[in-house]
Amino acid sequence: MSTLTHKQRVHNAIKWKPVDRLPVFTGGTFPKLIGRNYNRDYLHDADAIAQTALKQWEVFEADAVGVGSGGSLEVLANAKQVWPENDYPMFLEPVIKSREDVDNLHVPTEEELAKDERVAAGLKAIQIVRKALGPDVPLTGMATGAFNSAGKLTGTSELMRWLAQDPELVWQLNLAITQTTINHVKLQVKAGIDIIHMPDATSSPACISPKQFTKHALPHHKAVIQAIHDAGAIAKFHPCGGEYPIIDQLAETKADILHFTELVDLGVAQKIFVQRHAVAGGVDIVTGPLFLGGPDEVDAYIKTLIEGLKFKTGTLIMPSCGLSPNIPIENIVAYVKAVKKYSKGSLR
Amino acid sequence: MSKELILKKFTDAVVNGDEDLAVEAANEAIASNLDATEAIVDGLSKGMGIVGEYFESQEYFLPEVIVASEAFKAGVKILQPHIKVQQGTKPSxxxxxxxxxxxxxxxxxxxxxxxxxxxxxxxxxxxxxxxxxxxxxxxxxxxxxxxxxxxxxxxxxxxxxxxxxxxxxxxxxxxxxxxxxxxxxxxxxxxxxxxxxxxxxxxxxxxxxxxxxxxx
The missing domain is CATH 3.40.50.280 (Cobalamin-binding domain)
Known part of the structure; x- marks a missing residue:
């Protein structure tokens, strides 16, 4: 078949239609490509965020590029995070400690979010990248899952204790987080995002039970994914951690793409979700060669991965979780090239 | 209350994540002159062992483990001053x-x-x-x-x-x-x-x- 555009390739794969090759995503943010570190200054600098995304697009030559736009949780909590060098920003101490704290939360409107310095930088970066790359390049944004966000605000241990002893309080907290996330999603899509990535490790079976997932997490995930669809974007859900016990529930999220960790065999996921949901992942960032291996090892690894897939559509090849900034760039380049080489000419 | 019942109360307190019950059992153990080490090993730790098995078999998840460990710690806190140090039995x-x-x-x-x-x-x-x-x-x-x-x-x-x-x-x-x-x-x-x-x-x-x- 003729060569598809990036967007056509991704859309066809999501719908399990024929593709010229499998789409490949890299994920990760690599400000070192423009000589910057991942820190507070970087995440408040729209031009730097945009230039990083554009450089990643140029160097990696994948089928989509991520443009980070965080900060909504800080607005909800009305609290500032700390900014370790080359690590994610975090609240060092819990900022939500009681029912009173939850009762006092004010869900920021779209307008209030857009006024925040960090949120605004992210949104401006999306606009810059969209203008530079045109309409054919899928841009990915971010909507952190409710339990991940709640854990940042309360501390994960305390969130787990609340879930065991006062689940209604967790529900109330997550309602505020979910509505904040929805408002941020709307802003990102308006700015030019096509695909919203929603990771939630803390609601995965690595932390809570499948029954707790059904009752306390799934409704929030469904609400955000519905909002992503209402805004006109594609939803990619990443239930990060030991996903098999909830794999039967993932279709209920109605996410377009289910992005699995290395704990789920991508070939098995294809067979479960064939013609229903696209599946993503396959590149094991823990035991695979992306971090510790070299380009030749990466090439051989990707060849084996793709040869083992029964279906050559309905699938996006990508790392099994986020990439840290110290993954060798040459390995990422080799990975993308290998996906293109070994899945070329794939139909179904 | 018999030793067996107190030890069972410790174990139940941990398995059910019941901090109040762990405190109650600890106070009963002291009142009954139950050896504190025995109470920890055969009561509280036995409970954590069961919790560990439940965690491994995915019957329990983090919320249950966290409240179990809090019950464990609540019991240990009361028992600790009563532990008799034994020669040659130091933990790793x-x-x-x-x-x-x-x-x-x-x-x-x-x-x-x-x-x-x-x-x-x-x-x-x-x-x-x-x-x-x-x-x-x-x-x-x-x-x-x-x-x-x-x-x-x-x-x-x-x-x-x-x-x-x-x-x-x-x-x-x-x-x-x-x-x-x-x-x-x-x-x-x-x-x-x-x-x-x-x-x-x-x-x-x-x-x-x-x-x-x-x-x-």
Whole structure:
């Protein structure tokens, strides 16, 4: 078949239609490509965020590029995070400690979010990248899952204790987080995002039970994914951690793409979700060669991965979780090239 | 109340995550002159053992483990002043912490809870810990084991620095080093010369018990 555009390739794969090759995503943010570190200054600098995304697009030559736009949780909590060098920003101490704290939360409107310095930088970066790359390049944004966000605000241990002893309080907290996330999603899509990535490790079976997932997490995930669809974007859900016990529930999220960790065999996921949901992942960032291996090892690894897939559509090849900034760039380049080489000419 | 009933109350308190019941059982144990060590080992720790089994079989998840460990700690807090120190029965010591450059400590904390429940003396040095701080603590406490945790590939490289410093300081032979964390694999453990890697908290307890047995 003729060569598809990036967007056509991704859309066809999501719908399990024929593709010229499998789409490949890299994920990760690599400000070192423009000589910057991942820190507070970087995440408040729209031009730097945009230039990083554009450089990643140029160097990696994948089928989509991520443009980070965080900060909504800080607005909800009305609290500032700390900014370790080359690590994610975090609240060092819990900022939500009681029912009173939850009762006092004010869900920021779209307008209030857009006024925040960090949120605004992210949104401006999306606009810059969209203008530079045109309409054919899928841009990915971010909507952190409710339990991940709640854990940042309360501390994960305390969130787990609340879930065991006062689940209604967790529900109330997550309602505020979910509505904040929805408002941020709307802003990102308006700015030019096509695909919203929603990771939630803390609601995965690595932390809570499948029954707790059904009752306390799934409704929030469904609400955000519905909002992503209402805004006109594609939803990619990443239930990060030991996903098999909830794999039967993932279709209920109605996410377009289910992005699995290395704990789920991508070939098995294809067979479960064939013609229903696209599946993503396959590149094991823990035991695979992306971090510790070299380009030749990466090439051989990707060849084996793709040869083992029964279906050559309905699938996006990508790392099994986020990439840290110290993954060798040459390995990422080799990975993308290998996906293109070994899945070329794939139909179904 | 009979000894058996008090011990069962301890176990039930932990398995059900009932802190109040653990406190009640501890007070009853003291009033009945029940040996505090026996109460911890055959009551509270037995309960944590059951919780560990439930966690491994995915009957329990983190919320249940956290409230169980709080019940365990509530009982131990009351019993601890009454423990009679016995000659030659000191528990194995493990220093644990998250390596420098990494502030993520959920996994390390869970491992610490499970190790404590399994009878290890856990010396938690926290997160973002420098190689020197790890080595100093190992020397200061004569630890049998050192547990290093890292979530990020950016920080896991500091595990190697800890091992190098243990060698430089001449104490590598005295302590077994186990590593873990989301980014860690057996391959990495082999590469840096750690004594073991565990994929989760339950496996970490088994590994620690195995390493201590080998060293003994």
């Amino acid at each position: 010591k493990i220093v644990i912490g998250t390596v420098q450059g990494d502030t993520h400590d959920i996994g390390k904390n869970i491992v610490g809870i499970m190790l404590g429940a399994a009878g290890f003396e856990v010396i938690d040095v926290g997160r973002d810990v420098s190689p020197k701080a790890f080595v100093d603590k190992v020397k200061e406490t004569n630890a049998d084991l050192l547990g290093l945790s890292a979530l990020m590939t950016t920080s896991m490289v500091n595990m190697k620095k800890v091992l190098a410093l243990l060698n430089e300081e001449g104490v590598r032979g005295q302590v077994k080093v186990m590593i873990g964390g989301a980014a860690i694999s057996q391959r990495y453990a082999d590469e840096i010369g750690a004594d073991g890697y565990s994929v989760d908290a339950v496996a970490a307890v088994r590994l620690a018990q195995k390493l201590v047995a080998v060293a003994a």
